[in-house]
Amino acid sequence: MTPEAVDFVVALAPIVVVLALLAFRTSSLWAGVAGLVVALVGAVVAFPLDGSQVGAAASGMVPTIVEIAAILLGGVVLAEAMTRGGAQDRIATWLERAESGADRTVTLLLLVYGLTPFMESVTGFGLGVVITAPLLIRLGLTPVKAVVSGLLGLVLVPWGSLGPGTLIASQLGEQDFTRLGVWSALLSLPVLVISMVAVFVLNVGRPTPRQLALAAAVVLTEWTALLVANLTVGTPLAGVLASTVVIAGLLVLTRVGNGPLPPVSRPLLVAVVPYLVIVAGILATTGLLAATAAHDTLGWISSPALWLVLAAVVAVATTSLPAADRRRLVRHGLRRWVPIAGNALVFLVLGFVMASTGMAEHLATTAEKVGYGFVAAIPAMGGIGGYLTGSNVGAAAMFSTATTTAATGLGANPLIALAGQNVAGSFAMIASPPRVALAVGVALTPGERLPRTANAILLGTVAVTALVLGGIVVVLA
Numbered sequence: 001m002t003p004e005a006v007d008f009v010v011a012l013a014p015i016v017v018v019l020a021l022l023a024f025r026t027s028s029l030w031a032g033v034a035g036l037v038v039a040l041v042g043a044v045v046a047f048p049l050d051g052s053q054v055g056a057a058a059s060g061m062v063p064t065i066v067e068i069a070a071i072l073l074g075g076v077v078l079a080e081a082m083t084r085g086g087a088q089d090r091i092a093t094w095l096e097r098a099e100s101g102a103d104r105t106v107t108l109l110l111l112v113y114g115l116t117p118f119m120e121s122v123t124g125f126g127l128g129v130v131i132t133a134p135l136l137i138r139l140g141l142t143p144v145k146a147v148v149s150g151l152l153g154l155v156l157v158p159w160g161s162l163g164p165g166t167l168i169a170s171q172l173g174e175q176d177f178t179r180l181g182v183w184s185a186l187l188s189l190p191v192l193v194i195s196m197v198a199v200f201v202l203n204v205g206r207p208t209p210r211q212l213a214l215a216a217a218v219v220l221t222e223w224t225a226l227l228v229a230n231l232t233v234g235t236p237l238a239g240v241l242a243s244t245v246v247i248a249g250l251l252v253l254t255r256v257g258n259g260p261l262p263p264v265s266r267p268l269l270v271a272v273v274p275y276l277v278i279v280a281g282i283l284a285t286t287g288l289l290a291a292t293a294a295h296d297t298l299g300w301i302s303s304p305a306l307w308l309v310l311a312a313v314v315a316v317a318t319t320s321l322p323a324a325d326r327r328r329l330v331r332h333g334l335r336r337w338v339p340i341a342g343n344a345l346v347f348l349v350l351g352f353v354m355a356s357t358g359m360a361e362h363l364a365t366t367a368e369k370v371g372y373g374f375v376a377a378i379p380a381m382g383g384i385g386g387y388l389t390g391s392n393v394g395a396a397a398m399f400s401t402a403t404t405t406a407a408t409g410l411g412a413n414p415l416i417a418l419a420g421q422n423v424a425g426s427f428a429m430i431a432s433p434p435r436v437a438l439a440v441g442v443a444l445t446p447g448e449r450l451p452r453t454a455n456a457i458l459l460g461t462v463a464v465t466a467l468v469l470g471g472i473v474v475v476l477a
Helices: 003-023 028-045 051-084 087-098 104-123 127-139 143-152 157-162 164-172 177-186 188-203 209-232 238-256 266-292 295-302 304-318 323-357 359-368 373-389 392-409 414-431 433-443 452-476
Strands: none
Touching (some): 003 028, 003 323, 003 359, 028 323, 028 359, 028 373, 051 087, 051 127, 051 157, 051 304, 051 323, 087 104, 087 127, 087 238, 087 266, 104 143, 104 157, 127 143, 127 433, 143 188, 143 414, 143 433, 143 452, 157 164, 157 177, 157 304, 157 392, 164 323, 164 392, 164 414, 177 188, 177 414, 188 452, 209 238, 238 266, 266 295, 266 304, 295 304, 304 323, 323 359, 323 392, 373 392, 373 414, 392 414, 414 433, 414 452
């Protein structure tokens, strides 16, 4: 075996180990740890760094690790506080009352393309499905259809938990964060269309012209709002704002023929305060930095990590639970955060190791020999990573450096290629076993599994999306 072939095998080994262990149902945390160990051994054997290079790599990695850990901490504790404190139930109940008497299709779309992506954009971790699947059952869907429909509503995952997966992809792929958000928004149109088709086939059957017009309006509204938010407000809040526009639009449509909205009670106002903290905080500080040109020194004040943590603190402080239950809530949130953060950070470190040692570049150089067909396969590659890891953070960490390097070498636009990977990898999570298990746990009876036909719908939707995105990326890049 030639030295070049040996280097290729060593560089590929961490990814092969991770994917193989995940395929055999090893937890993503331990699969990531095994891949990291293999990468470190490979770095010593074939891709060594001197002391200064190690120091430079570590100094570049630490700020990102801290920010991602803080984002995940805020998201997990916020989700715990909103769920255990009853705030999510109050919001969901109000929405259900607001939709009383409405066309069933309008309510279906509000829950799937409004509430689900909103909750996912704020907190991540599949919380949107946990909230909406029971509501879809109350709407009249069977538990299986409620699970599948809720998962199909995870259409804005690149902006989930205010976008740490997209942030990692931009940093490892050496692309501008905001521009990657914009291109991810542009490439989300086929995701929205394909998801909507699947939801209608599953729940509506043969749609009426009015239902088709409503579906098209929801897709175009969410896509346009997502794109405009990325361009004007920035990437972290784009998913929150786009889903909010859909919720507001469908509520207005509902109440035009059904009278005024239900009254807004004080407990409901308290329930939405944490979300207002996030949106108002990021908008205000982003505007302040733009007006004062102080981004280099005070850029941290607009970080989603800061505002997610503050929102979590507000959520805990405003819950009506006794002090002992609040402390228990925080402890439970921290226990949930440890494995979630550990899983994300292991893959992040793995990505940094492969990028800084030159492993990813070596893989990309080899991939270039495949030709331009590799560019078409980038979304599918991202989709495999998202499906197996159950996380767009994991997919971004494993593939982003190689994606942009190979795309550049092939004369393609690395930003568009990376956006295709980001969108496909994020959407593939709807079929990932951990995400499916989470949704099944809140909707089906204990011990019941999702039927094969339902899994086939999810996997088929992911596969079609990856193929369509592959074709679009080849044309645009």
